[in-house]
Amino acid sequence: MNSGNWFLIKSLCDLSFRQCRGWRIPPRRLYANATSFPDYFKNPIFRKEQQGKLIESGELSKLAAVPVKPPATYETCSVYHDPLVNKVINHVMEMGKKQLARSLVEKSFENIKRTQIERYHLAPTPEEKNKIELNPKIILHKAVENCKPLLQLSPIKRGGITYQVPGPITEKRSLFLAIKWLLDATNDKDRTVHFPEQFAWELLDAANNTGKVVKRKQDLHRQCEANRAYAHYRWQ
Amino acid sequence: MLTRNWRILSRQYSQAVTFRTNESSPQQHNEKQTGLFYTLNQDTCKSLFSNGGFPKSFLKQTKTFTETAIMIRQPALDLINCIKSTNFDAPVIRYVLYGEKGSGKSLTMAHMIHYAHEDGYLILHVPWVSEWLRRVPRHKEMSNSQTHEGFVDLPLDAAAWLIHFKTQNQALLKAGELKVSEEYVWSKREKTEVGAPLSELVEHGITRVKYACDVIYALVREIKTLSNKKQCKTFVAVDGFNSFFYPLTRLNTPTKRKVKPEEVTLTTTFLELTKNDWTNGVILLSADQLAVPDDHQESYFPRYLLRKKGFEHLDPFVPIEVGRYTEKEFLSCASYYRDRLWLRGPPETEIELKFTSASNPYKFMEQCAPL
Amino acid sequence: MSIIIKHWRSTGLPSNFNLRIWRLHSTNADVAAKKGEEEEEFRVLDILKKRDRVQRRVARRNDVQPDRAERMAPDQNWGNVWPGPKTFHPSSVPLPLHQGYVPKGQAPPGKKANAELMKIPNFLHLTPPVIKAQCEAIKQFCTEWPKQLNSEEAIETHYPVEIISSDYCHASPTIRNPLSRIVTLRVKLSTLNLDKHSRDKFLRLVGDRYDEQTDLVTITADRCPVKKQNLEYVDYLLTACYHESLNVEEWEKDKTEDDMEYYDWHKNASKKSLVQWFLRTNNEVCDLNDDDYVQYDVSQIPNAEGYEKAVSSLMNDGESEETVNNYAIAVRKLLGVPEKKIVT
Numbered sequence: 023m024n025s026g027n028w029f030l031i032k033s034l035c036d037l038s039f040r041q042c043r044g045w046r047i048p049p050r051r052l053y054a055n056a057t058s059f060p061d062y063f064k065n066p067i068f069r070k071e072q073q074g075k076l077i078e079s080g081e082l083s084k085l086a087a088v089p090v091k092p093p094a095t096y097e098t099c100s101v102y103h104d105p106l107v108n109k110v111i112n113h114v115m116e117m118g119k120k121q122l123a124r125s126l127v128e129k130s131f132e133n134i135k136r137t138q139i140e141r142y143h144l145a146p147t148p149e150e151k152n153k154i155e156l157n158p159k160i161i162l163h164k165a166v167e168n169c170k171p172l173l174q175l176s177p178i179k180r181g182g183i184t185y186q187v188p189g190p191i192t193e194k195r196s197l198f199l200a201i202k203w204l205l206d207a208t209n210d211k212d213r214t215v216h217f218p219e220q221f222a223w224e225l226l227d228a229a230n231n232t233g234k235v236v237k238r239k240q241d242l243h244r245q246c247e248a249n250r251a252y253a254h255y256r257w258q
Numbered sequence: 259m260l261t262r263n264w265r266i267l268s269r270q271y272s273q274a275v276t277f278r279t280n281e282s283s284p285q286q287h288n289e290k291q292t293g294l295f296y297t298l299n300q301d302t303c304k305s306l307f308s309n310g311g312f313p314k315s316f317l318k319q320t321k322t323f324t325e326t327a328i329m330i331r332q333p334a335l336d337l338i339n340c341i342k343s344t345n346f347d348a349p350v351i352r353y354v355l356y357g358e359k360g361s362g363k364s365l366t367m368a369h370m371i372h373y374a375h376e377d378g379y380l381i382l383h384v385p386w387v388s389e390w391l392r393r394v395p396r397h398k399e400m401s402n403s404q405t406h407e408g409f410v411d412l413p414l415d416a417a418a419w420l421i422h423f424k425t426q427n428q429a430l431l432k433a434g435e436l437k438v439s440e441e442y443v444w445s446k447r448e449k450t451e452v453g454a455p456l457s458e459l460v461e462h463g464i465t466r467v468k469y470a471c472d473v474i475y476a477l478v479r480e481i482k483t484l485s486n487k488k489q490c491k492t493f494v495a496v497d498g499f500n501s502f503f504y505p506l507t508r509l510n511t512p513t514k515r516k517v518k519p520e521e522v523t524l525t526t527t528f529l530e531l532t533k534n535d536w537t538n539g540v541i542l543l544s545a546d547q548l549a550v551p552d553d554h555q556e557s558y559f560p561r562y563l564l565r566k567k568g569f570e571h572l573d574p575f576v577p578i579e580v581g582r583y584t585e586k587e588f589l590s591c592a593s594y595y596r597d598r599l600w601l602r603g604p605p606e607t608e609i610e611l612k613f614t615s616a617s618n619p620y621k622f623m624e625q626c627a628p629l
Numbered sequence: 630m631s632i633i634i635k636h637w638r639s640t641g642l643p644s645n646f647n648l649r650i651w652r653l654h655s656t657n658a659d660v661a662a663k664k665g666e667e668e669e670e671f672r673v674l675d676i677l678k679k680r681d682r683v684q685r686r687v688a689r690r691n692d693v694q695p696d697r698a699e700r701m702a703p704d705q706n707w708g709n710v711w712p713g714p715k716t717f718h719p720s721s722v723p724l725p726l727h728q729g730y731v732p733k734g735q736a737p738p739g740k741k742a743n744a745e746l747m748k749i750p751n752f753l754h755l756t757p758p759v760i761k762a763q764c765e766a767i768k769q770f771c772t773e774w775p776k777q778l779n780s781e782e783a784i785e786t787h788y789p790v791e792i793i794s795s796d797y798c799h800a801s802p803t804i805r806n807p808l809s810r811i812v813t814l815r816v817k818l819s820t821l822n823l824d825k826h827s828r829d830k831f832l833r834l835v836g837d838r839y840d841e842q843t844d845l846v847t848i849t850a851d852r853c854p855v856k857k858q859n860l861e862y863v864d865y866l867l868t869a870c871y872h873e874s875l876n877v878e879e880w881e882k883d884k885t886e887d888d889m890e891y892y893d894w895h896k897n898a899s900k901k902s903l904v905q906w907f908l909r910t911n912n913e914v915c916d917l918n919d920d921d922y923v924q925y926d927v928s929q930i931p932n933a934e935g936y937e938k939a940v941s942s943l944m945n946d947g948e949s950e951e952t953v954n955n956y957a958i959a960v961r962k963l964l965g966v967p968e969k970k971i972v973t
Contacts, residue, residue, distance in 0.1 A: 100610050101603060101604060101606050101607045101610055102607075102610070102629070127628075128627065128628035129627075129628075131627070131628035131629075132627040132628055135322075135600070135627070135628075136318075136322050139322050139598075139599050139600075140322070142599065143324055156599055156602065157602055158628065289970070332970075335970070336969055336970060339967055339970065340966045340967060343966075343967050344966070345965060348910050348964075348965070349906055349909045349910060351964050351966060534906060534909070535909065557948065559948040559949075559953055560953070561943060561944075561948045561953075562948055570897075570898040570899065570902070573898070573899050573902050573903075573940070574899075574902065574903060574906065574936065574960045574963060574964065575960065576957060576960050576961060576964065576966055577953055577956065577957050577960075578957070578969075579953075
């Protein structure tokens with residue numbers, strides 16, 4: 023009871039202190055955006071493999087008693103589902119036109135496939151044929167992997183001069199930068215060339231560790247290496 | 259229970275399915291080979307289909323697969339059977355292919371043209387009627403016809419078609435047994451005499467583009483008489499025939515008035531050709547939703563697409579439905595795509611694709627594209 | 630000098646010095662009035678002389694009598710208490726009524742001084758015993774329900790015309806509603822006993838208002854402001870259509886094949902092409918007129934009846950898989966083409 027009282031008093035003091043200062047207390051939320059479900063709702067598990075694992079480990083019964091959010095439209099248990107592809111489609115999308123974005127990405131996959139099949143048929147020996155990757159999704163994964171930077175530069179101002187200081191980068195930001203650079207390179211295209219074609223070329227180049235985007239990543243790495251003397255500015 | 263059904267379905271789809279047949283001659287095709295793919299010779303392809311005949315998406319696929327393969331399906335076999343048992347002394351029988359968008363009408367027609375070519379028919383093939391009446395680039399070459407009052411000519415299209423006719427029937431025209439039976443006077447210095455070979459008439463049309471439409475008209479009349487006299491058997495194939503009966507075209511006269519199909523000379527020519535007042539031939543037409551604008555694409559049945567005039571013109575005709583893939587055909591197609599490296603993934607993809615594409619051949623091809 | 634001004638502080642009250650100056654300047658008339666005031670009070674301008682006039686006190690009675698509702702016996706004749714439509718009077722109604730929206734948690738307001746209850750029309754003058762008494766009074770002017778109208782079919786045979794109209798009542802002082810002027814008339818077409826030509830003409834006149842599945846003609850009128858007027862209009866419409874359809878006009882002779890509402894195979898191009906084809910198969914020359922085509926006897930041609938039926942059903946019943954299949958089978962038989970093989 024004492025601790026309960028203490029907690030109450032502390033929160034009240036906290037409240038009153040904040041209100042005196044004129045701050046509006048933001049409500050505590052677990053997600054960045056407002057959702058239509060309260061915070062205690064769990065995320066849905068919609069992949070068959072994950073559901074199988076839950077059944078095996080016996081946790082399904084626990085989850086069955088807990089309220090769960092319904093899955094979104096793009097979260098399917100179908101074979102087509104790939105979270106990275108969905109993310110790329112979302113980044114390509116403008117003005118909420120998901121169908122258009124999806125069709126563009128699918129057409130670029132088709133272009134990748136056709137180019138790769140052509141190369142496959144032109145390859146002389148079976149070893150070379152085996153080296154050629156025909157699945158466009160795997161090429162996308164490889165391309166994104168090759169474009170992910172490992173460090174990032176943050177501008178830090180010391181004594182009137184802004185230094186570009188190299189620092190660590192989170193997984194999410196790294197992935198975001200990779201996709202953004204790929205799309206930037208694609209949109210820098212000729213007027214006569216269509217988006218799916220250009221995107222296919224960029225992805226193929228990036229999967230091969232050549233091309234504009236990989237060069238941009240390598241330039242960033244070089245810059246980080248050059249500026250490593252300023253690294254301690256992060257903690258000053 | 260759901261997982262058990264899933265497993266059974268997966269097993270069904272993972273078994274290796276034969277999808278090819280070595281029989282490359284359409285005359286030998288029979289029911290045992292339904293659902294199997296047969297490959298066409300590159301030279302035959304070039305001679306028959308270099309100026310049209312295959313849909314554009316199919317041409318892209320032939321380039322990727324490095325071969326031209328057509329599936330042997332029930333409508334084509336039905337047609338072959340009917341043609342084999344026709345009485346060539348009776349007036350020509352007209353067959354009309356109908357079906358949903360993307361169900362395989364044009365490819366069935368291509369299969370039949372190959373059959374006709376093998377069998378030694380004289381082929382008159384119009385790859386896509388809407389190309390003439392609805393595909394209008396910024397400036398369409400049109401001229402007022404001189405022989406028919408108030409009619410409109412399409413000289414370049416007519417010349418292109420004559421080239422197509424020539425390449426398709428090279429062998430028969432070179433043999434030189436088909437002779438012209440009337441004299442045609444084109445101008446003061448040009449005329450085609452009686453007894454000249456048909457190839458000369460065709461050459462004249464190609465070189466003198468101005469008279470191309472009239473040449474086609476004359477050619478059609480000659481071919482009819484030749485067929486009646488049993489000197490050659492004719493196979494007429496027109497894709498998108500219902501475009502001739504749609505009330506408007508996209509053509510404009512210089513006075514910005516829309517032209518009706520009845521005012522185009524090519525229409526009258528091919529309507530003449532498809533009448534059943536001649537013998538010793540086969541007429542294969544197709545009624546396609548894509549040949550008319552989107553407002554009038556409510557149904558795919560022949561009476562609706564051909565409209566009153568078309569139906570009365572063609573009645574009585576044999577309607578042949580080209581439907582979606584059956585189970586066997588679907589599996590065979592999926593295995594072919596896997597073999598050609600177009601489709602990959604676990605067997606469950608096939609189950610999913612079957613539902614999402616509703617076994618429609620074109621949709622299936624479209625949906626395999628990004629996979 | 631400036632320093633003195635800077636630090637000078639004025640008091641709210643005028644100093645004695647200032648007051649004496651004012652007093653010297655004031656007139657003699659206010660001197661007497663000011664004598665009663667304190668020296669520091671500010672004078673208030675009193676034009677309306679409210680302070681002199683005495684405010685009348687509102688007299689409130691302490692002895693309010695109890696409501697009439699409390700003195701009512703439970704077995705009284707309510708029809709005498711509330712004989713006709715009247716605004717709600719809470720003291721006369723012995724019911725604990727509550728009406729009105731309140732936020733969550735509060736109780737709805739009671740019946741005393743409740744505007745919500747007074748606004749709406751109440752039907753306290755129409756309780757069941759009162760209505761029963763009224764019906765008993767009217768009964769002497771009524772006749773019995775006819776015994777022969779004892780089933781739906783009997784009613785439909787003898788009274789085929791149905792008039793449908795609505796009355797509306799909602800929470801407002803008026804009982805008027807513009808929607809109550811709409812009148813609908815429903816009648817079955819078979820009861821009108823029309824022959825083929827009149828039926829066709831009637832259907833063309835009536836157009837969309839005919840439902841094929843239920844064979845009902847539904848005519849709605851809402852163009853007049855009063856229900857009675859709409860009712861008369863609807864009756865007029867039915868009468869006019871009926872008599873017009875029985876009439877035959879001169880220009881009806883100009884009706885062509887295109888205007889026909891059903892497909893008659895014998896008068897159409899389909900028969901013509903069949904006959905021409907048949908003559909060509911037998912290598913005869915076709916030199917017939919249009920009339921000859923119509924009268925040509927088709928029974929000579931084998932399988933022509935099936936073909937006729939198939940074409941008629943395709944045109945009349947619309948296009949569907951079934952009709953097109955029938956047509957295909959009929960044509961194959963006619964032309965001698967082998968049947969479609971079903972491949973599994």
